[in-house]
Amino acid sequence: MTVKKNPLLIHRREHAEALLEKYDNFLFDCDGVIWLDEKIIEGVKDTLEFLKKNGKKFAFVTNNSSKSRQEYLAKFSSLGIQGVTKDHIFPTCYAAVQALESDLQVPKKSKIWVLGDSGIEDELEEAGYIPVGGTDARLNQAFRADHEFLTVDPEVQAVVVGSTKEFNYMRIASTLQYLLWKNKTIPFIGCNIDRSYPGPNGLILPAGGSVVNYMQYTADRDFINVGKPSKVFLEAILAKNGFDRSRTLMVGDTLYTDIKFGNDGQLGEGCGSLLVLTGGTTPEYLHQFLQNPNHYDEGESMIPSYVIRSLGDFVDIIQS
Amino acid sequence: MTVKKNPLLIHRREHAEALLEKYDNFLFDCDGVIWLDEKIIEGVKDTLEFLKKNGKKFAFVTNNSSKSRQEYLAKFSSLGIQGVTKDHIFPTCYAAVQALESDLQVPKKSKIWVLGDSGIEDELEEAGYIPVGGTDARLNQAFRADHEFLTVDPEVQAVVVGSTKEFNYMRIASTLQYLLWKNKTIPFIGCNIDRSYPGPNGLILPAGGSVVNYMQYTADRDFINVGKPSKVFLEAILAKNGFDRSRTLMVGDTLYTDIKFGNDGQLGEGCGSLLVLTGGTTPEYLHQFLQNPNHYDEGESMIPSYVIRSLGDFVDIIQS
Structure with a gap:
């Protein structure tokens, strides 16, 4: 791997121009890059x-699985971001469905x-699968050991776990039954590994990876991570958009x-x-990380090529 | 460490007699040993x-933190187990309070x-601490970013996490604020590391360790485990009961x-x-484990000295 040891801080016009020269395609994370909660940055x-x-091309790649591509379209539109189509959007609810179809x-x-959340259900339905569990209101009930959902449905073929604020013991206990079933052999897809995310009011809030991790721990089995940094996910996005890898920049x-x-x-x-x-990385944390990346698991692979204070600064820098 | 490589299966009278000869004190786990849910085994x-x-002496040592010692007393009594006093009972809600008092x-x-659950709150109150959060009904609400509990109370000095069926996003998000506060320095006590436990109707259900693990993952920081297999917990129990270590048998x-x-x-x-x-260990799992304990993390330390089908068999075996 030939990762630069010191990221270049983009703060002068010639830096921004060099980026424009070098890259045709931009992959954007959303939370903390494009928006914070419901507000555009x-x-x-x-x-x-x-x-x-x-003439640059875009794709939006989010580890959030709560919204379908259709719902993201509405969000882009409501924030006044024009010209985004469904083909530009890659949330991990969609990645999960791709994994079910192609890999599994x-x-x-x-x-x-x-x-x-409903994003997973909607993408499953659009692809011709039948979601069960999920947002089903019967799972909002307090835990009961005789609840119908604690008996596995023998027609279920896989489990998908992603971000949700609606998890409760009933949902988690019923999901566990599927993960343990058939000697833990039914495929277990996790939509992301994110620990937390920047929420409204400056809050740091628990993210979907914590839910996936909960299920991994209680079932004592591994999962297939379909979200970033999955290489399978990257290959699929590059292929679908016809992006040349060497002329593509990931922004997150x-x-x-x-x-x-x-x-x-x-x-x-x-x-x-x-x-x-x-978003989730403060200047202090970045500084501490760059002092000794090898103290972090796979640290070398997490050193960015470039750093910019905000994506919103780019246009000011290049026009300065 | 001098752990026996092959546990002795207790199934003949002379085995049981040898145990009686060798041990004066018995530490009993409860779930899956004494009872399954609300039924005595x-x-x-x-x-x-x-x-x-x-003339044997007992202590009951459970990683479940949901009930206080007082509540366990009532459970022992309702199941017809006589002669148990509060001093015999060591749930991890009590261990957490001990850690706050003595170690921290x-x-x-x-x-x-x-x-x-309330077990932690009750034990904290009995020791003169003031529990906040926990079973407070205001935390039963759906998540709101402006919820009062998302602002840290500057008087809070530590966080205790344990078993609960009542966790929801509101509780988890507010707990995260304390774990991240002051650069993650406020003490974080986890009541256990249990992944799952044997519940009613033969169900395997998520246990408190999964909640602790969720908080550890989302906050990206370690916790102090006060439950089994903590050596600090064992020393405290042996000391409090005056048990001679070499004449004490842990049953779990x-x-x-x-x-x-x-x-x-x-x-x-x-x-x-x-x-x-x-309880949680099937004969098949035990067989698989004993084939190659070194495949498991710290596997050598998990080989039992003895195995018996059920604690309930002991009296039959010795009287056979």
């Missing part, structure tokens, strides 16, 4: 419009047990997901990675 | 009465944030908690460990 709309005017070859019309706010995702794509002529500081 | 009452008649020296009248159903707990006490002249098969 200042300047981001102008930066995206500038890049588009300069689970037959269509199979039932899939879901611990997660998290070292162990986004930046590793971009860097791990460096098979010879690889992607670049640009860290923004508007 | 067949023969256990007779075995306990037999041991008592023969947190001053009395401090506020302690709780993610867990789980290798990585109970059996390791007994075995790790083998500092020269150590405790023995007796595995029962009425």
Whole structure:
């Protein structure tokens, strides 16, 4: 791997111009990069419009599995970001369905047990699968050992776990029954490994990876991570968009997901990675990390090629 | 460590007599050993009465933190187990309070944030601490970013996390605020590391260790495990009861908690460990484990000295 040891801080016009020269395609994380909760980050709309005017291509790659591509379309539109189509959006609810179809070859019309939000259910249905569990209101009840969902449905072929604020003991106990079933052999897909995310009011909030990790721990078995930094996910996105790897830049706010995702794509002529500081990574944490990346698990693979304070600054820097 | 490589299966009278000869004191796990959910395991009452008649001493050591010692007293009584006093009972809600008092020296009248059931709150109050969070009904609400409990109370001095079926996103998000607060320096006590436990109707259900693990993962920091197999917990129990280590037998159903707990006490002249098969460990799993203990993390320390099908069989075997 040929990761730069010191990321270049993008703060002068010539830096921004060099990026424009080097990359045609931009993969954007969303939470902490494009928006924080329901608010677009200042300047981001102008930066995206500038890049588009300069012929750059986009894809939005989020580890959040709560919303379907259709719901993300509505969010982009409500935030005033124009020209995004469903084909530009890659949430991990969609990645989970891709994994069921392509890698695991689970037959269509199979039932899939879901611990997660409607995004997963919607993407499963669109692909011809039958979601069970998930947002089913019967799972909102207090735990009862004789609850119908504690008996496994023998038609279920796989389990998908992702972000949700609706988890409770009833949902977790019923999901566990599937993960233990058949000597723990039914496929277990996790939509992400994110520990936390920047929420509203400056809060750091628990993310979907914590739910996946809970299920992994209680069932004592591994899962297939379909989210960033999965290489399978990156390959699928590059292929679907026809992006040349060596002319693609991953932009994100998290070292162990986004930046590793971009860097791990460096098979010879690889992607670049640009860290923004508007989300989960503070300048202090970045400084501490860069002092000794080898203290971190797979630390070398998490060193960004570039750093910018905010994606929203890009347009100001290049026009300065 | 001098753990026997092959546990002795207790199934003949002379085995049981040798145990009676070798041990004066018995530490019993509860779930899966004494009872399953609300039902006492067949023969256990007779075995306990037999041991008592023969001058043996008991302590009950459970990683479950949901009930206080007072509540356990009521449970023993309702199941018809006589002669148990509060001093015989060591649930991890009590161990957590001991850790606050002795090891961490947190001053009395401090506020302690709780993610867990009333057992923790009751033991904290009995010791003169002020529990906050916990079963507070305001935390039953759906998540709201402006919820009062998302702002840390500056008087809180430590966090205790244990078993609960009442966890929801509101509770977890507010607990995270304390774990991240002050650069993650406020003490974080976990009541156990149990992945699952044998519930009613033959169900395997998520246990408190999964909640602790969730909080550890989302906050990305370690915790102090006060439950089995903590050596500090064992020393405290032996000291409080005046039990001679070399004449004490730990009886439990789980290798990585109970059996390791007994075995790790083998500092020269150590405790023995007796595995029962009425709880979380199946005969198949035990067989697989014993084939190659080194495949398991700290596997050598989880090999029981003895195995018996059920604690309830003991009295039948010795009277056969």
